[in-house]
Amino acid sequence: MPPGGPTDLKRGAAPRSGPGAGRTTSTIHDVARAAGVSTATVSRAVRGLDRVSPQTRARVLAAAEALSYTVSPVAASLVSGRTRVVGVVVPFLNRWFFANVLDGAEELLREHGYHLLLFNVGTHQTTRSLVLDHGLLRGRVDALLVVSADLRPEEVEVLSSLHVPLVTVGLDMAGWDCVRIDDVRTGELAAAHLIGLGHRRIAYVGGDPSEDVHLATAVDRLLGVRRAARAGGLRLARADLLQSDWTVAGGIAAGQTLLQRPDPPTAVLAASDEMAIGVLHAARLCGRQVPGDLSVIGIDDHEMSFSHDLTTVAQPVHDQGRAAGQLLVDAMTGPPLSERRVETLPTRLVVRGSTGPPRPDWG
Amino acid sequence: MPPGGPTDLKRGAAPRSGPGAGRTTSTIHDVARAAGVSTATVSRAVRGLDRVSPQTRARVLAAAEALSYTVSPVAASLVSGRTRVVGVVVPFLNRWFFANVLDGAEELLREHGYHLLLFNVGTHQTTRSLVLDHGLLRGRVDALLVVSADLRPEEVEVLSSLHVPLVTVGLDMAGWDCVRIDDVRTGELAAAHLIGLGHRRIAYVGGDPSEDVHLATAVDRLLGVRRAARAGGLRLARADLLQSDWTVAGGIAAGQTLLQRPDPPTAVLAASDEMAIGVLHAARLCGRQVPGDLSVIGIDDHEMSFSHDLTTVAQPVHDQGRAAGQLLVDAMTGPPLSERRVETLPTRLVVRGSTGPPRPDWG
DNA sequence: TTGTACGCGTTATCAT
DNA sequence: ATGATAACGCGTACAA
DSSP: OOTTOHHHHHHHOSSOOSTTOOOOOOOHHHHHHHHTSOHHHHHHHHTTOSSOOHHHHHHHHHHHHHTTOOOOHHHHHHHHSOOOEEEEEESOSSSHHHHHHHHHHHHHHHHTTOEEEEEEOOSOHHHHHHHHHTOOSTTTOSEEEEESOOOOHHHHHHHHTTOSOEEEESOOOTTSEEEEEOHHHHHHHHHHHHHHTTOOOEEEEEOOSSSOTTOOHHHHHHHHHHHHHHHHTOOOOGGGEEEOOSSHHHHHHHHHHHHTSSSOOSEEEESSHHHHHHHHHHHHHTTOOTTTTOEEEEEEOOHHHHHTTOEEEEOOHHHHHHHHHHHHHHHHHSOOOSSOOEEEEOOEEEOOTTOOOOOTTTO | OOTTHHHHHHHHOOSOOSTTOOOOOOOHHHHHHHHTSOHHHHHHHHTTOSSOOHHHHHHHHHHHHHTTOOOOHHHHHHHHSOOOEEEEEESOSSSHHHHHHHHHHHHHHHHTTOEEEEEEOOSOHHHHHHHHHTOOSTTTOSEEEEESOOOOHHHHHHHHTTOSOEEEESOOOTTSEEEEEOHHHHHHHHHHHHHHTTOOOEEEEEOOSSSOTTOOHHHHHHHHHHHHHHHHTOOOOGGGEEEOOSSHHHHHHHHHHHHTSSSOOSEEEESSHHHHHHHHHHHHHTTOOTTTTOEEEEEEOOHHHHHTTOEEEEOOHHHHHHHHHHHHHHHHHSOOOSSOOEEEEOOEEEOOTTOOOOOTTTO
């Protein structure tokens, strides 16, 4: 019962009890009337600003509570210019890496009161252009999170032209803040493990070559593999470098290609666990023992890797999402930074049962 | 070069070339001035409404193009009351079922010009209450998609009080539109397959019992298993009914529990493929042959199931997302329907190598 | 500490 | 077919 008196409350009551019984949501004016103050004071009170006496604030809050008042996000956005919404651009929602980055970013951003608006751009050029050309982003978001999307130059231009803070994950581009892992080092780590076990013939199953150059992930990991090979004094045969599509099915195909040769490699390094799992399956199909006949190592530490007993190099995906969210929060709240920030998170080797020394007669 | 003349264009140009060179986005007024018409006409023209002469429309569109004008979503929302945003409430982002439902819903809703705002409520009560209590949804969304979240009564109340169209997936609640599969029939299908192979001792690995009653999925599937058992003239031992948590790890634990008994079942039916994969792993750990010593069947048709050679009952997850999206679009555009709609999508048995007849000496 | 009043950019109503 | 103009609900100088 606020001091405003029952009469005021009655007049200010938002849910009009008219004949139509149409539910109306109460506005700042209703609260102001009920609390006997101005709308400006209500605005200050509900947002927890200074310059409001404790008594007044209590009265306003009580009235707001009584009227179940909620600030209208759209009205607030219109006048403030901020939406408290972060747009997130992903090529897939249902793949491990993207789902988990999203999960981490959502977690952190929600902690800071931001919402996530989803832009699943897919891989089809048609869908892609629809999403980014039509100006669907303009005015909807305060910031952007771009996850490993292989953007075309004009799409980069569209995103840049929004003039909002932008952070990428797994996509290192000049001018944009970035959270990543050291892909070169990661590939090197995996290859060094195989070489350390005594393997001399290592095949590499990478990502698809048709994608834009920006998706350098698979290329960088191969760079690391080459580095380890050089250090180990072994050469990578060109025929042992395969392109795939990051999926289990692609891994199966690549694995079969390799294993059906008269002289197959003794070890396979896949750029993702999903492809590595496919290779494991191919080995089974071809009647090969793992790791006796073939060692297999992946990159990611997908949750299925444990049950597949797959050796892998783990990357902190959830944390990359959180880190990206934090960079965005900083950019939205703090002063503008002159230098771009690049945060590189560590990866680590996880040895399981899919790797072992090669058969002596093969060495 | 619109007939408005270069003078008008110059005055109306939005990107002020002042000293600060601050990028300003052009408004409907700028376009109106440039095209020599009123803002009302611009509004009609850009939205493709009637009552605009072709010449005028062309002139307006040219001006808009020249000024790279985009309608302000927030301003439009404020006056129209619609946001063209659909809120989606999920307990997880990184699990197969949820990620794929989301993918399907996003696809269809984007086709219709709607955006998705993400609400990952998780399972922790604390997070949950923060997300749904604070009125974060109010005024932000035109409709809601709720995916298999085990909501508490007060959360149901919060969602209902928004008075927007609401569709659930995998969560059949009175009063809310729903897209689902027939869980009873699905469980029955899986069990009937095992019984048809000759199994008489079937264990069931279901979902967690601690969750709210609304998450009836695991219970319904068990109901179907019971029905098939009755039809097949066999009884389910109470000790063979296990609770798990829908994950691979949970499936491993359940599988080990079963297989370490002196008298294990000859077949296991898991309520999800992820748990079934865990059971497969447990069988390997315990040195059992699949399907020789143990048959395993799951439900879902997870993409990993193929490479695990797992027999399963497939459910159309992507399509459930699309169907839910369509129901929402209908509800937002069409006239209000008096009856609630329940759409039940079909499931089908996918026989792979993880199931076979039991060993004769065990029968 | 509190109130007044303007403006955010658009849609919609009512004239014309 | 087109144009004024009143909302939409709120933040924020500025005044008191």
